[in-house]
Each structure stands twice: as C-alpha cells, then as structure tokens.
Amino acid sequence: MGNEQTSYNYCAMPLASYACKPEQSLGRVHDEPPSHHRNEFQRDRDRIIHSSAFRRLKYKTQVFVYHEGDHYRTRLTHTLEVAQITRTLARSFMVNEDLAETIALAHDMGHTPFAHMGEDYLKIVMQPYGRFEHNDQSLRVLTTLERKYPRWDGLNLTWETLEGVVKHNGPITGEPHIAVRELQSQMDLQLNTYASMEAQVAAISDDIAYNNHDIEDGVRAGLFSIDDLLSVPILSKVIEAVRKTYPDISDRYLIQETKRDMIGVMVDDVLAETDRRLKRVKPESPDDIRNAGMQVVAFSDEMHANVGELRDFLFNRMYKHYTINRIGVKVERIVCDLFEAFHRNYKLLPDNWQLRVVEADAQNNEQVRARIVADYIAGMTDRYAIREHEKLFDLYWDLR
Numbered sequence: 001m002g003n004e005q006t007s008y009n010y011c012a013m014p015l016a017s018y019a020c021k022p023e024q025s026l027g028r029v030h031d032e033p034p035s036h037h038r039n040e041f042q043r044d045r046d047r048i049i050h051s052s053a054f055r056r057l058k059y060k061t062q063v064f065v066y067h068e069g070d071h072y073r074t075r076l077t078h079t080l081e082v083a084q085i086t087r088t089l090a091r092s093f094m095v096n097e098d099l100a101e102t103i104a105l106a107h108d109m110g111h112t113p114f115a116h117m118g119e120d121y122l123k124i125v126m127q128p129y130g131r132f133e134h135n136d137q138s139l140r141v142l143t144t145l146e147r148k149y150p151r152w153d154g155l156n157l158t159w160e161t162l163e164g165v166v167k168h169n170g171p172i173t174g175e176p177h178i179a180v181r182e183l184q185s186q187m188d189l190q191l192n193t194y195a196s197m198e199a200q201v202a203a204i205s206d207d208i209a210y211n212n213h214d215i216e217d218g219v220r221a222g223l224f225s226i227d228d229l230l231s232v233p234i235l236s237k238v239i240e241a242v243r244k245t246y247p248d249i250s251d252r253y254l255i256q257e258t259k260r261d262m263i264g265v266m267v268d269d270v271l272a273e274t275d276r277r278l279k280r281v282k283p284e285s286p287d288d289i290r291n292a293g294m295q296v297v298a299f300s301d302e303m304h305a306n307v308g309e310l311r312d313f314l315f316n317r318m319y320k321h322y323t324i325n326r327i328g329v330k331v332e333r334i335v336c337d338l339f340e341a342f343h344r345n346y347k348l349l350p351d352n353w354q355l356r357v358v359e360a361d362a363q364n365n366e367q368v369r370a371r372i373v374a375d376y377i378a379g380m381t382d383r384y385a386i387r388e389h390e391k392l393f394d395l396y397w398d399l400r
Contacts, residue, residue: 006364016094018108019282020196026159029143030152030188040158041098047155048102049311051148052108053141059381061115062210062217070089073213075108082107082214085267087207089297092271093197100198103164104205106157110137112378112384114331115326121335122374129370136177137378139165143183145375163189164199170295178371193290200289208266211310212259218318219255226251229258234306234315238262269303334389335377341392342373347377 015021037045042392048054073081083104090100109266111134119134126132142165143154143364166172166180172191183189193270194200215235218224229235235258242257243249249257274297281292289296299307318324342348346357346369353376362368380388390397 004359013091013097014094015096016197018197018278018286018289019093019285020094020099020160020198021096022098022158026187028156028158029183030156032156041096041102041161044155044157044161045098045102045105047103047157048109048142051109051141051146051155053146053379054105056379056381057108057111059383060111060113061118061382062213073217075111078209078213079105079108081209082202082205085208085263086174086202088267089201089205089270090198093201093297095197095201099160099164100201102157102161103168103199104202105163106138106142106161107168107206108134108138109141110134110139111376112137112335113380113382114327114335117324117328117331118335118385121332122339122377125336125339126370126374129367129374130178132374132378133177134378135165135169136179137375139179139183140179140375141379143179145379159187159189160196160198162187164195164202164299167191167193167195168199168203170194190290194292194295195290196286197289197297200295203295204270204297204299208263208270211307211314212262214314214318215262215310216255216259218314219251221323223321223323224317226254226258228317230312232310234265234303234310235262238265247385266299266303266307269300270297273298273300273303274287334385337393338377338385338389339370339373342376343370346373346377350375 020041022041034040038046054076057079060075062073062075062078082365083101086100086104087097090097118390119132122132139162142157142162144203145153146155147153149156162183166183166189171193172180172189176191180189180191182223184191195203215229219226219229226239230239238258238261239254242254242261245254246257277292277294277296279300281288281296283292283296285288298304341390343366346352346363349357353372356372357363357369360368362372377385
C-alpha cells in the first residue's frame with residue numbers, strides 16, 4: 001500500500017480543504033500502476049459499475065418483488081437515485097464527487113434478494129455460524145467475492161472507498177463482522193473514527209432517496225393514498241403547497257411534485273445543518289472530519305424528527321402491509337430451504353461454488369461452509385432464487 005501518483009491531467013472543481021484528494025489516497029491492498037486517464041477514485045467507480053454484483057442489483061428487490069411490476073424501484077434504480085443526490089450534495093460542499101458517487105454506488109452491493117425480508121431470514125439461519133449483515137456483505141463482495149483479476153480476489157479498491165463503505169453510518173463499535181475483520185488485518189481502517197465527508201454525504205443521500213421514492217411506490221401500489229399522506233406533518237405541508245400552486249392538479253402529477261419538492265426540502269435542510277456543523281468544527285483536512293466526534297453531514301433536529309415520523313408511516317403502512325407480509329411467507333421458505341439444502345450437501349451448489357468450498361477446505365467445517373452458502377444466496381437475484389428453489393423442491397419444474 002502507498003500513495004500512487006497519477007500521470008494525467010483532468011479538469012476538476014476546486015475542492016475544500018477537508019475533501020479527499022485522489023493523489024493523496026492511502027492506496028490499495030495490492031499496489032497497481034496508475035491509470036493514464038482516470039484518477040484513483042474514478043477507477044474505483046468504474047470497477048464497481050463493471051462488476052457482476054452491480055449488474056445483479058437490477059433484479060434485486062427494493063420493496064416489491066421483481067415480477068410485481070416494471071415501474072417499482074429495484075436495488076439498481078435506488079442506487080442510481082442515491083448516487084445522483086450524492087453528487088448534488090458533494091458538489092455543494094466542494095468535496096470529491098467521484099469518491100462520494102463511488103461509495104453511493106457500492107453501498108448496497110451486499111444486499112440479498114427479496115430486500116430486507118431476505119436479509120432477515122439469512123440472518124436467522126446464519127446466527128449459529130457467525131452472523132450475517134448486509135453492510136458487511138457489501139464489503140465482502142468488494143474485497144473477496146468479485147473475481148475479475150488474476151492477481152487477487154475482489155476489486156482492490158482504494159482505502160478511501162473501502163473506509164466509506166465500512167463507516168458511512170459512523171464508527172464501528174463492538175466486534176467487527178467477518179469482512180471488516182479480514183480487511184482490517186490488511187489495512188487500518190481507523191474503525192473508531194467517523195468516515196470522510198464524501199461517505200457521510202452518500203449515507204444521508206440514501207436516507208433521502210428511499211424515504212421519498214417509497215412514498216411514490218406505495219401510492220402506485222395502492223398501499224396508501226395521497227390523503228393518507230396528509231397524516232404525516234412534513235408531507236402535509238408540501239402537498240398543500242403543491243395544491244396551492246396547481247389547484248387542478250391530478251393525483252398522478254401531485255405525487256410527482258410532492259416527491260420532487262420533498263427531496264428539495266430535505267437537501268436544503270442537510271445543506272443548512274451541515275454548514276452550521278462545519279462552522280463549529282472548522283475542519284482543515286479530511287482527518288478533521290473523521291475526528292470531529294459526530295456526523296458532520298446531518299439533518300437538523302427538526303428534520304430528523306420529521307423523517308422519523310415519515311419512516312414510522314412507511315413502516316406501518318407499507319413495509320408491514322399484509323401484501324408485503326404475504327410475500328415474506330414465501331421468502332422465508334425460499335431462503336431457509338435453500339440454505340438448509342446447500343449447507344447440508346454442498347455438492348448441490350454449482351461447480352464453481354463447490355470449488356470455493358474445496359479451496360477453503362470447508363467440506364467438514366460447518367462455519368466456513370455456511371459462510372460460502374450465505375455468499376451464494378446473498379448474491380442471487382429475486383428471480384434466480386425463486387428458480388433455484390423450484391429446481392430443488394418442485395418435483396415437476398422441468399416437465400412444464
């Protein structure tokens with residue numbers, strides 16, 4: 001590991017003193033010659049976009065399973081919306097857009113099929129074998145599971161990108177999960193500090209994106225109406241303002257205007273609150289952000305409370321809606337059945353995954369074998385998981 005000097009010229013926005021600079025990167029686990037055309041963070045971004053795990057996000061659920069409609073968000077479209085908000089905030093704060101976007105694009109790479117329902121059941125079956133957590137799985141994808149280079153496993157990303165994926169929600173306390181432990185043995189991620197401004201921007205952009213697009217998807221699915229949204233104070237204000245501007249607006253356009261305006265309200269709040277915190281911290285370097293003792297990029301207390309009320313509404317009216325709960329019954333069967341079958345008999349796995357068991361000498365090691373099975377299931381798309389379950393448990397799947 002070490003600083004890598006680049007040999008190209010490129011135009012860039014002027015950066016704040018507390019922004020991460022690619023020429024000052026702490027490097028990669030495996031040293032590589034610099035690119036002639038891209039800085040180090042741009043290389044990281046491109047590696048993520050070209051990865052197999054990123055492509056599979058297209059058929060991974062955000063809330064609704066893939067076959068329920070073409071207009072609902074998937075993990076991929078959610079990730080792209082997060083990246084766009086991230087770039088807006090990063091540019092406003094004069095921090096590195098390339099790094100912030102890279103972290104945003106990477107943040108959900110470890111998500112299971114079937115959204116958080118899939119993760120919940122994978123957590124249950126993995127509890128005896130060392131736990132499962134999607135943020136740690138994202139890191140595992142980036143550092144171990146993607147296999148595209150002859151000299152190493154993983155994508156060999158920069159310290160700054162990996163730190164952002166690990167700590168975008170704050171310092172790591174307690175016993176780290178497996179991927180963090182393994183990476184920490186190769187590079188010091190400074191787990192007890194906060195992440196860079198760029199990572200914090202990506203984290204809050206995730207909150208802004210999913211809270212607002214879930215409103216639109218919930219109305220489209222008929223889980224609640226626009227009138228139901230009036231019970232949420234911050235939404236009520238925005239809806240009333242839109243109706244005042246457009247007295248004859250239809251519901252179709254009303255929800256679109258409301259979503260757009262809500263994103264604007266939240267972004268404005270983050271800009272104002274973060275500016276107040278920057279004036280308090282007076283950072284002169286990226287490390288001043290890491291050692292500030294708090295998230296510098298944040299909602300105001302009032303907005304934090306408003307977002308909490310919105311989350312409560314979505315939790316009760318959307319995530320726990322009976323139609324979603326019914327999907328959960330099927331997800332439990334699929335995830336638990338697949339895990340039990342593959343863990344009991346690893347030779348049911350595809351050849352390349354059987355080889356991973358052999359390479360890890362895990363034929364008789366239940367914990368290591370369980371981790372490999374969890375890796376396989378977590379990487380599945382919704383439709384692939386459904387198909388694998390049919391192949392194993394539907395006696396007539398190949399006769400139809």
